[in-house]
Amino acid sequence: METRDDYFERQIAELRKWLAQIMKLRVDGHRDQAMVALIQAQERLFGRPLSEFSSVPLDDQLSLLSVGMSPERARERHVGYALLLREAGICYSQKDRDDLAGGAYKAALHILLGAMIEINGEDGALLDLIRSTLAATPVEQIDAPIVEMLEAIASK
Secondary structure (H helix, E strand, O other): OOOHHHHHHHHHHHHHHHHHHHHHHHHOOOHHHHHHHHHHHHHHHHOOOHHHOOOOOHHHHHHHHHOOOOHHHHHHHHHHHHHHHHHHHHHHHHOOOHHHHHHHHHHHHHHHHHHHHHHOOOOHHHHHHHHHHHHHOOHHHOOHHHHHHHHHHHOO
């Protein structure tokens, strides 16, 4: 009988495959196909159609991803979602849709900062993701909650 941990391991492995496919499509110049794959990956991650979670506030989306999971598993899914949002930001930027790119980067940054605060420690790879996402996020998208999260991390 398959354990719950096996299921989550398979989900994370599947998410890695989706990300690799999306990045390859984007790098090869197939941005529209990359966007379709991004939507499919998000639907797979959430286990429901895009229309059921895309209009939900970000914190509620994160709650949906966390139902019935340990904090570690939930954080892995959150970071995976942030990586999908970063890829969406890159695709939108390449399509000269800076308005949509900014929102995607901001959401990814918010998720990554939350993950870093939750672990209450030093994670070099996560910190690098935060730095690169912060650099890609338009200044006008950096609002008070993000500033507070950045300050909380800096004070550790």
